[in-house]
Amino acid sequence: MKTYTDIYFLGIGGIGMSAIARYYAFKGLRVAGYDRTPSPLTAELEAEGIAVHYNDDPSRIPADVESTLVVYTPAIPTDLAEYQYVINHGYRVVKRSRMLGEIAQGQKCLAVAGTHGKTTTSTLVAHILTDSGEGCSAFLGGISKNYGTNLLMSKNPVVVAEADEFDRSFLQLHPAISAITAMDADHLDIYGDLEHYQQAFRDYAAQVSDFLIIKKGLPIAAKDTPAHILTYHISDPTADFHASNIRTDALGHCTFDLVWPEGVVEDVRVGTLGALNVENSVAAAAVCLCHGVSPSAVKAAIGSYQGAKRRLDEHVNNGKLTYIDDYAHHPEELAAAISSIRGMFPGRKITAVFQPHLYTRTRDFAPEFAAALSKVDKLILLDIYPAREEPIPGVTSEIILRDVKSPEKLLIHKNELMDTLAAEPLDVLVTFGAGDIDRFVQPITEMLSAR
Numbered sequence: 478m479k480t481y482t483d484i485y486f487l488g489i490g491g492i493g494m495s496a497i498a499r500y501y502a503f504k505g506l507r508v509a510g511y512d513r514t515p516s517p518l519t520a521e522l523e524a525e526g527i528a529v530h531y532n533d534d535p536s537r538i539p540a541d542v543e544s545t546l547v548v549y550t551p552a553i554p555t556d557l558a559e560y561q562y563v564i565n566h567g568y569r570v571v572k573r574s575r576m577l578g579e580i581a582q583g584q585k586c587l588a589v590a591g592t593h594g595k596t597t598t599s600t601l602v603a604h605i606l607t608d609s610g611e612g613c614s615a616f617l618g619g620i621s622k623n624y625g626t627n628l629l630m631s632k633n634p635v636v637v638a639e640a641d642e643f644d645r646s647f648l649q650l651h652p653a654i655s656a657i658t659a660m661d662a663d664h665l666d667i668y669g670d671l672e673h674y675q676q677a678f679r680d681y682a683a684q685v686s687d688f689l690i691i692k693k694g695l696p697i698a699a700k701d702t703p704a705h706i707l708t709y710h711i712s713d714p715t716a717d718f719h720a721s722n723i724r725t726d727a728l729g730h731c732t733f734d735l736v737w738p739e740g741v742v743e744d745v746r747v748g749t750l751g752a753l754n755v756e757n758s759v760a761a762a763a764v765c766l767c768h769g770v771s772p773s774a775v776k777a778a779i780g781s782y783q784g785a786k787r788r789l790d791e792h793v794n795n796g797k798l799t800y801i802d803d804y805a806h807h808p809e810e811l812a813a814a815i816s817s818i819r820g821m822f823p824g825r826k827i828t829a830v831f832q833p834h835l836y837t838r839t840r841d842f843a844p845e846f847a848a849a850l851s852k853v854d855k856l857i858l859l860d861i862y863p864a865r866e867e868p869i870p871g872v873t874s875e876i877i878l879r880d881v882k883s884p885e886k887l888l889i890h891k892n893e894l895m896d897t898l899a900a901e902p903l904d905v906l907v908t909f910g911a912g913d914i915d916r917f918v919q920p921i922t923e924m925l926s927a928r
Contacts, residue, residue: 481546485541486510488550490519499628532851535562578649580754590640591658593810601761603637609774620783655692667836688767711756720762729821749784751817792922806834808845829853836869847880855885862912
């Protein structure tokens with residue numbers, strides 16, 4: 478890559494964008510950028526010396542075209558004045574995914590792809606490598622609670638990356654080892670249908686060189702990849718890597734025995750909540766064991782892993798009142814998370830708050846959302862968070878709510894949420910969504926901690 482002195486980010490507050498911004502700031506380049514709204518993440522970037530502004534103002538872009546590289550996320554609108562300016566004035570302009578691919582070149586890449594589970598699993602892979610003493614550089618799709626960041630840096634030439642299928646971003650990566658956690662239909666606004674979506678994963682698999690670790694049953698075959706395929710599963714004894722003898726304690730933490738081709742690792746305690754994280758732990762362990770990390774180091778790191786923020790994220794859990802926040806925004810994710818929470822806290826009343834994300838996803842999966850959300854005892858549904866989209870006539874949260882079978886359900890505006898929760902006799906509360914529902918996590922935690 479040509480040498481630049483300035484790197485400018487359009488959409489710098491995104492989780493993937495901010496990690497790359499931090500990487501180049503660490504490398505000593507001048508880093509700045511635009512985002513639509515302030516957030517805790519942009520506040521952290523500013524505290525680290527990165528200039529961030531929130532008004533669409535081309536005059537803020539570094540003037541020297543030759544020495545400035547512009548990185549953008551496909552989530553920004555193409556009519557953004559700053560985007561139009563850099564396109565029309567000769568700057569080199571690249572997508573975030575291309576930058577991640579360029580950073581990973583020349584290093585050994587360990588990646589995790591999949592419709593869901595990839596953030597938790599890739600963050601755990603990075604933690605295992607760091608905790609074991611080997612070290613890695615990691616570009617994470619969430620904030621690691623162990624390290625308080627979405628970027629880890631190391632001199633060891635190993636990169637851990639979340640391989641995101643949105644906009645076919647993961648096709649910029651050529652991993653040595655990769656796990657694929659799920660291939661359920663998503664992003665149909667980009668892919669059109671399930672077959673094209675799954676074909677993109679097979680195209681990605683073709684770029685993995687050494688080991689491809691897939692959840693047992695996924696439609697990927699030996700002809701799709703030069704890598705050696707191994708399978709994992711939470712419990713299927715025919716999978717190469719699986720858990721046996723799973724036990725759950727009173728606060729929702731599991732212990733299991735990890736079975737793999739070279740033996741059994743006994744009594745692996747999972748530092749994060751629920752059976753869902755047993756499966757994620759098996760996948761991360763498989764990646765790290767194939768990479769050569771010792772079984773004892775893998776076991777220790779799984780036990781000390783605190784998770785990624787907003788992934789079955791435990792905020793209050795005192796035996797009487799439990800509050801968990803989760804990023805789930807796809808029906809399969811919701812179903813898995815609710816099932817996991819139900820398994821952790823049998824017999825307790827689960828109240829869920831869900832903020833749908835994107836009009837297209839709500840339109841494409843309304844019946845599936847309703848089916849997943851019907852598994853809670855009470856549903857509090859919020860309006861759709863639009864993100865990058867314009868409204869679609871007839872597509873509102875109501876098309877989910879009408880088919881929900883839960884005994885109690887209501888639709889409210891997010892401005893009513895705190896008052897609604899204050900009046901609720903809560904037992905287990907969980908907030909779900911990928912929009913701005915995360916802004917409520919701290920106020921809810923403070924309110925429930927005071928009860």
